[in-house]
Structure formats: C-alpha cells, structure tokens
Amino acid sequence: MPVSEAWRERLAAARADRQQAQRWRTRQLVAHSTLDFAGNDYLGLAQDPRVSEAQAVGAHRFGAGAGASHLVSGHLEVHDALEDALARWTGRERALLFSTGYMANLGVLQALADRHTALFQDRFNHASLLDGAALSGARSRRFHHRDAIDLESLLARSECAHKLVVSDGIFSMDGDVADIASLVSVSQRHNAWLMIDDAHGVGVLGKHGSGCVGSTWNSREVPILVGTLGKALGTAGAFVAGDAELIDHLIQFSRSYIYTTAQPPAIAAATLKALEIVQGEPERRAQLNANIAYFRHEALGLGLSVSESATPIQPLILGDEARTLRWAGQLQKQGFHVGAIRPPTVPKGEARLRITLSARHQRGDIDQLLAALNHCQHQEALCSPCV
Ligand SMILES: Cc1ncc(COP(=O)(O)O)c(C=O)c1O
DSSP: OOHHHHHHHHHHHHHHHHHHTTOOOOOOOOOTTSEEOSSOOTTSGGGOHHHHHHHHHHHHHHOSSOOSBIIIIIOOHHHHHHHHHHHHHHTOSEEEEESOHHHHHHHHHHHHOOTTEEEEEETTOOHHHHHHHHHHTOEEEEEOTTOHHHHHHHHHHOOOSEEEEEEESBOTTTOOBOOHHHHHHHHHHTTOEEEEEOTTTTTTSSGGGOTTTTTTSOTTTSOEEEEESSSTTSSOOEEEEEOHHHHHHHHHHOHHHHTSBOOOHHHHHHHHHHHHHHHHOHHHHHHHHHHHHHHHHHHHHTTOOBOSOOSSEEEEEEESHHHHHHHHHHHHHTTEEOEEEOTTSSOTTOEEEEEEOOTTOOHHHHHHHHHHHHHHHHHHHHHGGGO
C-alpha cells in the first residue's frame, strides 16, 4: 500500500470514530444577531469601544506586530508597562507576558519541571496544564477534584525533593473555585510549590478583580500565578506573576516564551486600558454577579439542575453526547450560542451545556435564554416515551 494511502486510512478511521461517538467538533460562525452565552468575555470588555480605541491607537503608534520575539527585538515599552501593571494588580514582584494561556502553562511547566520533579494536578485541570506536564517529562499524579485529603495522601507518599501542586482557580468546565486555603496549607506542609491557573478568575473574583489568588494570597503562599487576558480582560494573551527569581528563570528557560513572536503591542495597549477599567469600574463585577444570581434563581425555579457554581460558568449537565448536541442545536435555532461540551474535555457521561454569563447580558437576554432552555426540557418530556 502506498504510504499516503496508509495515512489517509488512519486519519479517516480516527475521524469516523469521533463522529460515531457524537464527539465531532464544529465551528459556528456566530452571527451578530446570536446571543452569546458560550464565550468568556465576562465583563463585556471585548466589545468595549474604549478598549478597541486603545488597540487602534496602539497599532498606529507601535505598528501591527512586534516583529520579533521578546528576547530579540520584540519587547517594547508597552509590554513592559503592561507587565508592571499586572504585577501591581496581583500583588507580585513581577509579571511576564505570554502570547496565550495555553503557551504560558506549557512554558511554565516545561521550564520548572523535569523527570526529577513530581507534579500533582487536580483531576479537572485544564488541558494546557496536562499537556505542559507531559511536555516537561515530570512524574505526574492527579488528585480527586478539590480534594485536599487525597492530595495530602499523594504528597505524603512522594519522596521527590521537588514537588509542584497545580490547580485551576475557577475550573473552566465546572465553574467551581479551587479551595486555595487548603491547597496552600497542604503544599506548605509538604514543602511543595503551588501553581494556580486563574484564567477564569482574573477580572471576575477578588479585590479589584485580581482573581481568586491576586491580592489575597502572597507569592510565598502561591508562588506561581497564571492569568489570561482573552477572557474577562477581553483581549488576548496571558501572564505569569511571581517573584523576580521565578520570572528570571522563565525568561531563561521557558521555550514557549523564548521561541515565539512577542504579543502584538496594540494588544498590550488595549489590555492596559482593559485593566484600568477592571480596576476602576467595580459595577461591572456587581452587574455580572447580579446576572449570575438571577440566572441561577430562575433556572432552578424551572427545574433546570444547573451545577453548584457562583461564577460566570454555569454548567447544565445533560449526560450523554447526543442529548447535549440536541439541546445546543435547538438553542442555536432559537438564536442562542451555548457551549456543548463533551468528552474528552469532560468525563464520560458528563456531557453538558456550558452556559456563561457576562455583565453585558441584559435581564431580557437571560429571560429569553431561560425560556429556550425550558422549551428544550418540555420538548424532551413530550418525546421521552419514544426515547
Ligand atoms: C483554565 C484555563 N487555562 C488556560 C487556558 C488557555 O488560555 P488561552 O485561551 O489564552 O490560550 C484556558 C482556556 O480556555 C483555560 O480555561
């Protein structure tokens, strides 16, 4: 058989399996008329004219792109200003920009861990943390979700001198928040470092929106803090915040920082504006929290069993893939975009709608979504004898 034929068959078989399992992924062209309850623009900043204007002014001033990596000639004063602002915001000595959150997690784990390191990850950690662990070659263990006792027993059994505990801040598919206090105390008891990926928490939780770690936990307690800029801050990119030694180490060894073009400076300019708004307009967080409380109250009242979550991520676990796709399709037809999340992103049997709320949603938008969800459950009840 010619080589190309063997390849074609192998790839076709993998795609056929995926389709068969109802896990086929599609991209939706999101029309302007669609109400978005799937994205991560929690504070509405991606659409804020002040942020777009800062980006346009930044592009005129610094150009369309950085033109090189940070270590060659792509590190501009606007990047430096943003790193300083992010460090101050999160109460850390320094911060370092990465082009995406995925790259930040890969870069941190690859730079800090190797086969002489033991990593301990929450079972529900984001894919980028799991991929970073694989890339690092470290010995990796997963502890039960938010279970400090399980973590403690794994740490107690490890004889490794270099232990690193890693957890999401807000869990991206469940919306619940890591128990940072327990993670800090267990890690300290076992002489382990702690890394929190607060991708969904920055902008949303904590004082001035500095996240679930931010100004609450210092860098002795949480030495490695990752935040992303493409969610509540509305732009793109990510940062790692910590003490100066950590940041120097990453600049020397983090390959996804070193070997890539720096973030476009206009994005850094837009992010500086977004950060100013996040800190200066707490009413956005108040509006977001009011929307979350309203949605939960009404959804539970309609008998929709949304998971326990006080954050913008409100999962509705439907179980199997086909059912989840059916609901998402019906919602789409009625003009709502809601994430249909299936394995392998979530465990088997836990496919779900990932409904996300934003400060930009109006009461009426939420009411319309609730009515559409209610319609899905009634349709299902009508059809259930034939299912
Ligand atoms: C917890 C978590 N970490 C990291 C990332 C990756 O961030 P980015 O989209 O900037 O690559 C995501 C993205 O969804 C995430 O949910």
